[in-house]
Amino acid sequence: MIYAVANQKGGVGKTTTAINLAATFAQAGERVLLVDADPQANASTGLGVRPGGAEASVFEVLLEEVDLRDVVRPTAVPGLSIAPASRDMAGVSLMLASAEDREWRLRQALEPVLSGDEAYSFVFIDSPPSLGLLTVNALVAADEVIVPVQTEYYALEGLAQLLDTITVVREHLNPRLRVAGLVLTMSDPRTNLARDVEAEVRSHFPDLTFMTVVPRNIRLAEAPSFGVPVLLLDPRCPGSNAYFDLAQEVVDRG
């Protein structure tokens, strides 16, 4: 099962959700791959993998210069591997402007790792804060989309546009694509704002919104500086518990 984690609004918890969901599935014994499709390479550094340097990344994979299997690296979590991003990826949409299959590159690259002895049972794709070619590649490669929604006003604004984009991708590029769900993130239930935004999201999208709400929890923001998911830093903190519950819900809906 391939999940894209996407939302063009910046800073809503895409990378945090991708890393911590992937780690929770790996800890449950699954073989999991995290693909970092964001030139910021936050998912890579959040798992202790430094971008740059001589090694190839998802960038060369999209240009079809190397095979995805040649860029995959292990992480601190047994069972979780990562295909790291690189800064150069920011230029990929101009470099592939004339390629017929430009939206399909990531999906084609993933084909070989989805079957056989070494197959991954779960793939998570972290995407950048935009609706450009990298996010489209993630949506074309995915079976389902997980949409983190920060419980703040601006995050509400972009939801309709994102769901429109997902519909367009489903109609023209990937008929199997469906929305796994919206996950409310960084929620501070003591504030009216978080409660109001949550109520509004649940009333507009009652069936699409996960019951699990990820609370604002400093341990989630601290974990990246140690290069590990939060469940390795502090397995009993509210952040770890929330992503464990979310993983359970994602499987139940799957």
Place this chain on the structure above:
Amino acid sequence: MIYAVANQKGGVGKTTTAINLAATFAQAGERVLLVDADPQANASTGLGVRPGGAEASVFEVLLEEVDLRDVVRPTAVPGLSIAPASRDMAGVSLMLASAEDREWRLRQALEPVLSGDEAYSFVFIDSPPSLGLLTVNALVAADEVIVPVQTEYYALEGLAQLLDTITVVREHLNPRLRVAGLVLTMSDPRTNLARDVEAEVRSHFPDLTFMTVVPRNIRLAEAPSFGVPVLLLDPRCPGSNAYFDLAQEVVDRG
């Protein structure tokens, strides 16, 4: 004086900084224009201007279909006008891919409003969370760049790349461009993470980092839902005070 507010990391406070600095200068009696160069159009909605609809936006200005003066609208703050964004702007880099002057479109559009009776003394440009054509247009049009830096780990990661991009723009497109400063945002001084990140930013960029630190303050997140800057919602809250101090520092460094 034209200020671009830029950082490719998402959710670090670009829109919040652009709106509240612009409003603070307007309240001090200056004629101020806020240009929304982000297809998310958060600066527009944060000032009560709904994107979409029949009216033209910065999108048509960049395509040279209309004059900037024809899209400028008043806001709830006397002295502050806005040139709103539109969702369609997400496609502008492909639409202008073959235009020789594609990086100069915003700068050319601003020329007429910088002199004469109706001239603006300050222009703030809000940019999207990427280093694509829209952000480059903001950097080419600007005299100075204000860089919001959230006091969290991932926000540190992208700083070097952003400063590299600013150097490239200065060398090839806009020789006058300089960095006004880095402003630490959403800081919760009770956490080690915020203190550590602040210490790291100040040690790496001692002269570039503003003394003013914008604290995490719920009023800043609530103001956009009322379509007003925080100084109209709650003039004495920590958010309003911080942006007043920051405006003072920006002027002192100018």
